[in-house]
Amino acid sequence: MVRLKKAALRPVRERLPSSSAELLSEEELTECIEVLCDSKANEFRLYGYEEVTSEQVWACISEDYRRGMPRLNRLVNDILSLKPGRFMNWLMLSVYKQPDEHRSS
Numbered sequence: 001m002v003r004l005k006k007a008a009l010r011p012v013r014e015r016l017p018s019s020s021a022e023l024l025s026e027e028e029l030t031e032c033i034e035v036l037c038d039s040k041a042n043e044f045r046l047y048g049y050e051e052v053t054s055e056q057v058w059a060c061i062s063e064d065y066r067r068g069m070p071r072l073n074r075l076v077n078d079i080l081s082l083k084p085g086r087f088m089n090w091l092m093l094s095v096y097k098q099p100d101e102h103r104s105s
Contacts, residue, residue, distance in 0.1 A: 057087070
């Protein structure tokens with residue numbers, strides 16, 4: 001049986017000094033989101049979807065954020081848990097929503 005020290009049971013806020021928490025700037029956050037979307041696009045390319053771009057991944061994910069940006073943990077989860085089926089459904093719907101002149105080219 002493992003015995004935990006009493007200090008190990010304290011809440012995280014008590015263990016971390018307040019100065020250790022750093023907030024990301026908007027530029028750093030945008031860069032992190034781009035990296036995550038690029039990673040998901042690369043994953044889809046491994047599945048055989050050769051033409052997927054990180055911009056398309058972001059457009060698919062961000063469509064759900066009409067009321068504003070969610071918390072960071074939800075945003076990361078939404079990107080990393082995106083399934084090819086959901087992405088392809090979004091892609092087909094976005095093609096149908098385009099004006100006729102763009103579809104014929």
